[in-house]
Amino acid sequence: MAYTIMVVDDSGTTRAVLERSIGMTKLPVKEIIKAENGKDALNKLANDWVDIVFTDLNMPHMNGIELIDAMNNHPEFREIPVVVVSTEGSKARIEELHQKGIKGYLRKPFTPESIRDIIIETLGEWDVT
């Protein structure tokens, strides 16, 4: 078994860097599903099983907070762990995100090690080789 990971960011650069970083963790990954904003993510979540979502906050059409709220109000999506990846540094904003139930917060720029740590912390050391 391996992880299916969703990456949500309006920047193609960040989506690509996250994909590369996840690849460098050497964790078992079945698929990385990429979405450009919250709305795109919700559409893709309806069609694909996802183990964990990494999302940016500041995106057009539907931002990260709106995505988290929408997932929390959905009977199935609310169980999917969400990790926010952002440049946001405000303690109050990060606390607000934790109150919404996020499982982790990564500040940009991030490292592959921090991605690996947060996946293992959130999903457990499942099939890690």
Place this chain on the structure above:
Amino acid sequence: MLHSEILDKTVDVFGRVLGESAFIIPELIEDNSKPALEEWDVNGVILAFSGHCRGSVSLWAGNEFMQCIAVNILGLEEETPGIQDKALDAVKEMLNIIVGNLLTTVYGDEPIFDLGIPEVLSREQVMQEYDSEKAIWLEAEGYPVLIVVNIEPDDIQ
């Protein structure tokens, strides 16, 4: 806080983000080493922010530097098709990271800021910023880079 202190912190944050993300170490250059405006084939991006205070940070650089960022961050070849678009997206994201980290560096982690979406500037706008007293001139990988930081209200001297 003096604007000169903000400019110093901008240089520190830009260097840290560029180093950690793209393995590039920028250096400050003297005003008389900046490129001649009429010969500088430059692109610009800007990111506005609001909240605790309002402002914007703009970043100007030539195609070569922007492609260098994309190559280093994304592990692309310089001949990659569509690298120009990827380079612009990479610089927009770089600016996003710089501004987010700069605001925390300057104001700490208590205030709340809302960052906008990075936007492309027109070639004509560089003329307004080229000689700005808020301009920071750097050189990275041998290419000139201009950063301009505007912060309101004017309690900053």
